[in-house]
Amino acid sequence: MTNLNLSDEWNGILLKLKKWARINSxxxxxxxxxxxxxxxxEILATLTPRYDAERLGVKLQGxxxxxxxxxxxxxxxxxxxxxxxxxxxxxxxxxxxxAVGSCAISGGVFQGCYNVVGHIDEVIPVDAYVPGCPxxxxxxxxxxxxxxxxxxxxxxxxxxxxxxxxxxxxxAATI
Amino acid sequence: xxxxxxxxxxxVFPGGLFVIAAGLFYEWIDRKIIARLQNRxxxxxxxxxxxxxxxxxKEEIVPERVNxxxxxxxxxxxxxxxxxxxxxxxxxxxxxxxxxxxxxxxTVYMLSLLTLCTGLAGATTRDRFSxxxxxxxxxQLFAYEAPFLLALLGPAIAAGSWQISEITAYTExxxxxxxxxxxxxxxxxxxxxxxxxxxxxxxPEAETEIVAGALTEYSGRGLxxxxxxxxxxxxxxxxxxxxxxxxxxxxxxxxxxxxxxxxVVLAALQSLxxxxxxxxxxxxxxxxxxxxxxxxxxxLFVIQIV
Numbered sequence: 001m002t003n004l005n006l007s008d009e010w011n012g013i014l015l016k017l018k019k020w021a022r023i024n025s026x027x028x029x030x031x032x033x034x035x036x037x038x039x040x041x042e043i044l045a046t047l048t049p050r051y052d053a054e055r056l057g058v059k060l061q062g063x064x065x066x067x068x069x070x071x072x073x074x075x076x077x078x079x080x081x082x083x084x085x086x087x088x089x090x091x092x093x094x095x096x097x098x099a100v101g102s103c104a105i106s107g108g109v110f111q112g113c114y115n116v117v118g119h120i121d122e123v124i125p126v127d128a129y130v131p132g133c134p135x136x137x138x139x140x141x142x143x144x145x146x147x148x149x150x151x152x153x154x155x156x157x158x159x160x161x162x163x164x165x166x167x168x169x170x171x172a173a174t175i
Numbered sequence: 176x177x178x179x180x181x182x183x184x185x186x187v188f189p190g191g192l193f194v195i196a197a198g199l200f201y202e203w204i205d206r207k208i209i210a211r212l213q214n215r216x217x218x219x220x221x222x223x224x225x226x227x228x229x230x231x232x233k234e235e236i237v238p239e240r241v242n243x244x245x246x247x248x249x250x251x252x253x254x255x256x257x258x259x260x261x262x263x264x265x266x267x268x269x270x271x272x273x274x275x276x277x278x279x280x281x282t283v284y285m286l287s288l289l290t291l292c293t294g295l296a297g298a299t300t301r302d303r304f305s306x307x308x309x310x311x312x313x314x315q316l317f318a319y320e321a322p323f324l325l326a327l328l329g330p331a332i333a334a335g336s337w338q339i340s341e342i343t344a345y346t347e348x349x350x351x352x353x354x355x356x357x358x359x360x361x362x363x364x365x366x367x368x369x370x371x372x373x374x375x376x377x378x379p380e381a382e383t384e385i386v387a388g389a390l391t392e393y394s395g396r397g398l399x400x401x402x403x404x405x406x407x408x409x410x411x412x413x414x415x416x417x418x419x420x421x422x423x424x425x426x427x428x429x430x431x432x433x434x435x436x437x438x439v440v441l442a443a444l445q446s447l448x449x450x451x452x453x454x455x456x457x458x459x460x461x462x463x464x465x466x467x468x469x470x471x472x473x474x475l476f477v478i479q480i481v
Binding site: 017018020021022024025027049052054055057059061062063065066068090092093094 | 206210213214215216217218219221222224225226227228229232233234235236304382383386387390391392393394395398
């Protein structure tokens with residue numbers, strides 16, 4: 001499409017349309033790479049009628065080929081490392097990763113276990129972090145909205161891990 | 176001049192753009208009603224459009240060991256079949272763009288092209304989930320196709336013609352066929368649900384069992400085109416059933432009111448029922464659907480002879 005000598009203006013409109021569609025339709029896939037299931041239950045709660053993520057365009061997909069956002073929970077165990085990487089590589093570009101829960105951010109209580117590789121971004125690049133053990137559904141929606149806002153402003157999504165201080169100061173009750 | 180009108184009929188109205196836009200809009204109504212019935216807010220009005228644009232702008236992955244020509248051509252064939260079917264139905268309450276004796280059969284089989292292409296798309300990829308999905312899609316096709324066609328032929332027999340425009344002219348001037356052939360209406364409605372793979376007949380794409388069924392390996396453009404095709408099929412199916420059973424479509428207002436009314440019934444049925452296993456689906460169709468519609472035909476013949 002871009003090679004067809006389209007004028008810059010037309011290209012700009014197309015880019016805007018693409019960005020608008022991308023922000024308004026984040027289809028998600030959920031993968032648990034070794035979590036205790038606490039975060040997974042909260043993610044499912046986010047999708048239930050009480051919080052209704054579909055009003056933001058979020059739809060849970062079964063196939064990685066259909067998804068835009070990979071929602072990861074838990075530390076990465078030795079066994080699930082290859083699977084996590086494979087799921088990430090099966091997703092078509094552009095793709096984003098949201099790490100949900102303390103274990104996904106730092107390894108949590110599983111840090112240093114003999115069968116644990118570590119946190120998510122030792123295996124795949126992460127775009128947004130949602131701290132909490134487990135994070136409330138409001139926090140998960142907040143993390144997703146922050147990811148989408150970053151996309152809207154055209155900034156590169158925040159890929160730096162939160163510092164220990166930020167994690168300590170984070171108060172789930174304020175959300 | 177004639178050729179300009181024909182090209183417009185193919186690309187803008189009633190084929191092409193109009194029916195695609197209508198498909199997206201009806202998909203939104205469907206999702207919104209289901210959301211409201213589940214006590215949710217539901218998607219915003221532009222949601223299906225945003226989904227489609229996003230999918231079109233995404234990378235399309237052609238998996239390994241797949242025939243790339245077939246992989247790209249199947250969704251296009253499916254959408255083309257659905258759009259062709261739109262030319263023969265009284266879209267928006269106006270006269271069909273093209274018409275010839277026996278176009279009812281052509282329309283019904285053009286609609287089946289989408290299901291057939293979905294099945295083939297699943298069977299060409301080497302993924303086990305899409306293979307299972309393809310098997311189920313094609314099994315379901317053989318289950319609902321005959322009763323659905325028989326149910327649509329009921330009004331055709333009453334009107335004495337297999338031409339959609341003549342049947343519509345008949346239904347507009349007579350009492351609603353829903354009243355005279357209630358069994359046929361029920362079978363046609365449930366046949367449409369089977370055709371569109373809506374719950375409770377969604378075992379071919381059961382996301383809790385087989386990921387996404389036959390379309391598991393499709394990403395980006397192919398998936399978007401299959402989605403569009405399904406929306407188009409929804410609109411055409413609703414138009415066919417309303418024009419046959421609900422007293423015809425004499426003007427655009429009647430078209431909108433009747434098809435949306437029917438869509439509300441479809442959405443309510445979807446949120447009421449849970450998924451049937453594939454063997455239960457096939458059993459339902461052949462044990463009850465086909466039998467019921469044959470009973471309907473028998474009554475019809477007896478009345479016509481007497």
